């Protein structure tokens with residue numbers, strides 16, 4: 405029973421990683437940059453939801469919507485102010501800017517909300533499910549998280565495959581210049597990508613804090629790094645890869661914590677990443693690009 | 698139709714185009730020839746808005762486009778088939794063609810039929826990933842994709858690059874056909890002989906400057922051209 409319990413917890417935690425990893429992977433795939441501030445957008449989303457429920461007494465679901473709106477706007481602003489001017493700059497300059505944005509968000513949160521942890525109350529209001537005569541408890545948060553993850557995955561896949569903007573994203577991800585020559589507004593496409601990634605980050609933040617309710621300004625950094633790992637693990641740029649990578653990472657982490665050592669769990673996660681990258685440098689589902697000259 | 702007036706284009710400190718002026722009239726095939734690094738691609742990129750000129754102006758259909766964003770030019774009727782084809786290699790042939798009609802989705806169906814009629818080889822490979830096409834097929838796809846926006850002026854950057862002679866002939870005859878159907882063409886080529894044969898007029902570019910211009914026939918007969926570009 406504990407095995408199944410751990411497995412479910414792993415899938416649930418992994419689903420949060422997967423939702424965050426989608427943001428990393430989409431932005432990387434389309435703008436070709438690693439947005440290391442992505443994890444901190446999660447934290448902002450959680451704080452916004454916290455304020456909406458705690459101070460304004462709003463319905464938890466509504467608070468999620470508000471968090472998504474705020475994070476979407478934040479994503480667009482970050483992209484427009486910090487990254488867009490660097491479109492032609494070397495990758496290293498963009499990376500360092502992203503780290504700067506990350507610290508900026510963390511310190512802004514520190515300034516606004518202080519360093520004392522906030523006790524985030526779960527947005528899920530129905531009861532946990534108890535199976536096998538109470539031996540196996542599936543928390544309501546796990547259920548909601550996994551469902552949210554599946555819905556997001558399907559919606560995003562359809563969006564990218566079928567919608568006009570989705571097709572523009574695929575074209576931009578392959579070749580910005582050629583996409584521009586097709587009449588695609590590349591800047592707008594990149595903005596929309598940030599908007600979607602940030603909205604997903606808000607959802608991830610709320611789900612994460614519903615399961616692990618301590619909210620501080622650095623809440624987003626470790627999950628952010630792990631989700632980045634998950635994205636690389638699954639094959640950065642690949643949407644199913646982010647999903648698979650996230651869920652596997654969650655399972656590995658929880659199993660490592662349960663069966664090996666809770667101190668070593670994070671080290672195990674990164675060790676697995678290194679092994680996978682040694683064997684398959686493009687990640688599990690990463691595409692090998694066959695170029696013809 | 699297209700008027701380029703005294704443009705100067707820089708890559709950082711490199712002065713790539715030094716005061717170029719040229720024009721293309723409705724219905725013409727105009728060739729732009731020159732050696733490697735002369736600035737041919739730079740000229741096309743500046744016209745299509747991928748690069749900006751420091752001076753002068755570019756107008757298309759009597760409208761100043763020197764400051765228009767590249768993605769807005771497609772809808773105005775300007776298509777640019779870039780050097781190296783730049784097909785979307787991970788998409789299928791069909792998806793590539795659909796991308797070509799991005800600004801004109803109403804033309805997807807009719808456009809694809811038309812492209813397949815012109816390039817029957819693409820039809821047989823319509824569900825194939827573009828990355829697995831041969832170089833010649835990719836060139837056809839790039840041209841077909843550009844046709845999907847129903848351009849008034851098509852700019853082609855070295856369409857014959859890396860192709861076997863028989864395919865080169867085919868590509869050139871397709872360009873001529875396109876032109877007879879009403880598309881004006883600005884053609885950049887290293888293959889000066891072939892280009893001059895189908896061109897109404899041509900310009901010769903050397904280190905960022907225009908050094909010669911004339912009708913295709915005049916230039917084909919010119920000694921300078923024979924020496925520099927036609928191997929004797």
Ligand SMILES: Nc1ncnc2c1ncn2[C@@H]1O[C@H](COP(=O)(O)OP(=O)(O)OP(=O)(O)O)[C@@H](O)[C@H]1O
Pocket residue numbers: 708711713731732733734735736737738739740780887
């Ligand atoms: N991105 C760039 N950065 C710096 N210099 C460049 C860049 N692109 C082109 N140049 C320079 O500008 C000049 C013109 O280049 P361009 O690509 O227009 O030549 P071209 O006539 O198209 O040559 P080719 O026949 O080899 O394609 C060359 O000297 C080239 O080195």
Ligand SMILES: [Mg+2]
Pocket residue numbers: 737738739780854
């Ligand atoms: Mg060139």
